[in-house]
Amino acid sequence: MTQPILQLENVHTYIEQYHILQGITFDVAENGFTVIVGRNGAGKTTTLRTIIGLWQAKSGTVKLRGQEIQGQATSEIARAGVAYVPENMGIFGDLSVRENMILAARRGKFDTDRLEWIFGLFPPIKKFWNLAAGNLSGGQKQMLAIARAIIEPSDLLLIDEPTKGIAPAIIEDMIDAFLELKRMQTTILLVEQNFSFAAALGDDVVVIDDGQVVHRGAMDTLSSNPDLQQQYLGLALNE
Amino acid sequence: MSVFVKVAIFVVLVGSFDLLLGYTGMISFAHTMYFGIGAYGTGIALKSMGASWEAIAIGFLSAALLSFVIAVAVGLFSMRTKTIFFAMITLAVANAFAVLVNQFYTITGGHDGLIFQIPRILKPAFVIIPRDVFGVPINGTTLSYYGILLISGLLFLLMLRIVNSPFGRVLQAIRENELRAEALGFNVLGHRVVVSCIAAVLACVAGALNALWLRFVGPEVTLDLQVMLDVLLIVVIGGMGTLYGAVIGAGVFVLAETYLQSAIAYIAPMIQETPMLSVIIHPDRWVFWLGILFVVSVYYFPEGIVGRLRNRAIKRAATKKWMRW
Numbered sequence: 001m002t003q004p005i006l007q008l009e010n011v012h013t014y015i016e017q018y019h020i021l022q023g024i025t026f027d028v029a030e031n032g033f034t035v036i037v038g039r040n041g042a043g044k045t046t047t048l049r050t051i052i053g054l055w056q057a058k059s060g061t062v063k064l065r066g067q068e069i070q071g072q073a074t075s076e077i078a079r080a081g082v083a084y085v086p087e088n089m090g091i092f093g094d095l096s097v098r099e100n101m102i103l104a105a106r107r108g109k110f111d112t113d114r115l116e117w118i119f120g121l122f123p124p125i126k127k128f129w130n131l132a133a134g135n136l137s138g139g140q141k142q143m144l145a146i147a148r149a150i151i152e153p154s155d156l157l158l159i160d161e162p163t164k165g166i167a168p169a170i171i172e173d174m175i176d177a178f179l180e181l182k183r184m185q186t187t188i189l190l191v192e193q194n195f196s197f198a199a200a201l202g203d204d205v206v207v208i209d210d211g212q213v214v215h216r217g218a219m220d221t222l223s224s225n226p227d228l229q230q231q232y233l234g235l236a237l238n239e
Numbered sequence: 240m241s242v243f244v245k246v247a248i249f250v251v252l253v254g255s256f257d258l259l260l261g262y263t264g265m266i267s268f269a270h271t272m273y274f275g276i277g278a279y280g281t282g283i284a285l286k287s288m289g290a291s292w293e294a295i296a297i298g299f300l301s302a303a304l305l306s307f308v309i310a311v312a313v314g315l316f317s318m319r320t321k322t323i324f325f326a327m328i329t330l331a332v333a334n335a336f337a338v339l340v341n342q343f344y345t346i347t348g349g350h351d352g353l354i355f356q357i358p359r360i361l362k363p364a365f366v367i368i369p370r371d372v373f374g375v376p377i378n379g380t381t382l383s384y385y386g387i388l389l390i391s392g393l394l395f396l397l398m399l400r401i402v403n404s405p406f407g408r409v410l411q412a413i414r415e416n417e418l419r420a421e422a423l424g425f426n427v428l429g430h431r432v433v434v435s436c437i438a439a440v441l442a443c444v445a446g447a448l449n450a451l452w453l454r455f456v457g458p459e460v461t462l463d464l465q466v467m468l469d470v471l472l473i474v475v476i477g478g479m480g481t482l483y484g485a486v487i488g489a490g491v492f493v494l495a496e497t498y499l500q501s502a503i504a505y506i507a508p509m510i511q512e513t514p515m516l517s518v519i520i521h522p523d524r525w526v527f528w529l530g531i532l533f534v535v536s537v538y539y540f541p542e543g544i545v546g547r548l549r550n551r552a553i554k555r556a557a558t559k560k561w562m563r564w
Contacts, residue, residue: 052422078424086422092415094480099408104423108405132553148423 005030005156005187006051011060011070013043013050020046022211023060028156028204031185033178035192035202035219037233043211044191045087048158051189052084053077065155081155085145087164087191093134097125097144100133104148111151118147121177139170143177150181157181159190163197175200195233199223207232240384241452242497247391248449249489253473254398254482255441261480262402263434264414266322268467269313269329272336273306273439275461277446280305282353282456283346290356299447303440310439314432337462352457361386361451387448394441398482401437410434414480476536478543487544495532500525 004027013021020043028034036044049055051062053074062070069077078084083104092100101115102108119126122143128136133144142162149157163171171194178201181188192198198205202219215222215232222228252274259265280302281295288294309332317328340347347353359365365379375381401407409430412420417427450456460466469492477488504522511517520528540547 054418054422073426074418074421075424075426078422084422086419090416090419090422092412092419094415095408095411099411102405103408103412103420103425106424131556135553 003030004028005065006189007061007063007066008047008051009061009063011047011050011057011062013046013055013057015046015055020211021050021057024050024208024211024213026206026213026216028187028189030187032203033182033188033190033201034204034206035190035198036206036208037192037195037198038208039234040193042208044208045160046211047208048084048160048189048191051077052082052158083149083152083154083157085149085157085159085162087160090145091133091136091141091148093132095133096130097133097136098129100144101125101148101151104151106152114151114153118151121180122147122173139166139173142166142170142174146174146177150186153186155187157186157188159188161191161193163192163194171197195223195229240380242493244384244387244452245497246486246489246493247388248445248452249470249473249493250485251391251394251445251448252442253470253477253489254395254485255438255445256470257474257479257482257485258398258401258410258434258438258441260474261478261484262407262414263410263431264322265318265431265435266326267329267435267438268326269309269333269336270438270442270470271462271467272333273310273442274446274449274466275336275340275456275458276302276306276309277443277448278450278456278461279340279347279353279446280443281447281450282355285355285357285450286353290358292358295358295447295451299444302447303443306439306443307436310436311432314435315428318428318431318435333462333467337458340458340462348457350458352455352459354455357383357451357454383452387452390444390448394444395482395486398441402482406430406433411480472533474543476533476540476543478540478546478549481543481545481549484543484545491536491544495529499529499532503528 006028008024008026011021011024012019024043024047036047038044046055050057050070053069053072053076057070060070061068064077064080064082069080084090092103095103102110124136124140124143125147128140133141136144146159146162149159162174166174175197178188182201190198190201199219199222205215205217205219205222206213207215207222209232215228222232252270256267256270259267259270277299281298284294284298284301288297313329313332317325320328341349344350360379361383362379365382366377367379367382368377371377402410409420409425412423412425413427413430421427446461449461453460473485473488473492475488476491477484477486500522503520503525507517507521510520542550
């Protein structure tokens with residue numbers, strides 16, 4: 001059995017007076033693709049933001065490779081090997097595509113082979129290399145945000161709703177890119193509302209509702225069972 | 240000569256302020272305080288130790304050290320707060336420093352400031368070439384002039400190097416979104432403290448150069464809020480986050496401030512018979528016209544002159560790329 005790289009144990013997070021995460025517990029397997037799904041406002045994004053330290057957990061533990069990371073600064077968690085692609089793409093619009101990428105290159109220069117691999121995954125990155133990133137389309141910005149997160153190998157890649165507001169054609173390209181990342185055994189924790197997209201990629205699934213984990217297990221189990229989907233998500237994949 | 244020297248000194252002062260405001264998104268009202276520390280450090284040393292290079296070196300180095308220490312302290316105590324609180328804290332610190340300068344008048348000269356001597360080699364009486372060259376006397380003043388231009392030019396190149404370095408890119412990332420920068424693993428507070436120290440020391444050098452050129456230091460030419468407002472205005476006119484904007488902005492500002500009254504005096508006799516106009520367009524009202532000029536320039540160039548040109552070039556490049564794509 002694969003060792004979990006990330007473990008959340010009874011995590012409670014408050015945003016001001018609101019109790020958002022109410023005892024979240026789940027593991028993320030190393031080299032696996034775990035997807036968090038759930039309704040709007042269920043606490044999916046807060047879970048990712050708590051892992052990366054943008055929100056501090058009030059209680060509970062978050063462990064990366066067995067080391068507790070809750071309470072650490074976001075920059076420390078990022079340097080410990082967690083890459084994060086936020087919901088709103090998280091690119092720096094005034095900087096060029098190249099500058100956005102080099103910010104994430106830890107040694108300040110690119111690994112040429114890895115860069116070529118990324119160009120293969122996301123051709124617009126190469127095409128608009130010297131253009132201000134603010135001029136890219138929504139889909140291209142999302143590609144840049146993901147490309148920036150994978151320019152350096154990381155232990156864990158957190159991605160928040162990459163398909164939000166993206167054209168269907170680009171979503172197909174993105175599925176191909178994620179499948180390639182899976183093939184490279186990148187550990188990914190993805191938050192996604194689009195269940196078809198999630199089902200096409202995920203090995204494991206965590207369903208969150210009202211700040212609590214209501215289901216976790218293999219993605220195949222959930223994606224092949226319309227009753228379970230209806231029960232946890234209020235929808236069925238084949239409807 | 241004075242106009243060019245003032246432009247050169249303002250380029251360093253405004254450029255270093257732009258490192259904070261334009262490149263990192265921090266509004267500091269303490270920037271002219273560092274300018275004042277540089278000027279007072281050099282001035283007090285020259286006054287008390289006599290006109291020597293040692294006095295300049297000791298005065299400047301002490302001022303630079305003090306600026307560095309204050310910048311670290313202000314940074315560590317206030318940069319965790321929101322931008323507006325940081326701005327308020329720097330305003331309070333700058334005000335407190337101005338009050339201290341006035342209180343310690345035995346050292347600083349209080350409101351009257353200090354007049355001091357500079358090394359002989361920098362004085363007009365020190366003749367380098369006995370004949371004029373292209374109608375310009377080559378003496379100590381010429382040496383000071385070119386010295387200040389050279390130092391300002393080198394400092395400008397240094398600032399360009401900083402903003403185009405990996406460190407500069409991180410600053411711009413912090414300006415755009417500090418949480419995103421942090422999520423990439425950058426220590427936002429550390430970067431902010433470092434850039435505020437660099438800006439403080441650069442402003443301190445500008446202050447020292449100003450003191451050496453004027454052979455005078457006083458609160459009105461260094462610590463006054465008006466100097467800070469001038470710096471802000473120059474950044475806005477030139478364009479925030481564009482170091483070249485500091486050059487253009489300082490040039491436009493100093494030229495307007497120096498020659499606007501003369502220009503109005505030239506026009507005034509032509510319209511002296513016209514009622515109303517002759518009252519409004521009068522050399523005594525040059526400050527009013529200076530204000531109008533700045534309002535118009537900010538209205539038509541909200542991103543500043545260099546900012547507007549740069550954005551136009553970026554849009555043109557983007558359109559070309561999209562057409563080919």
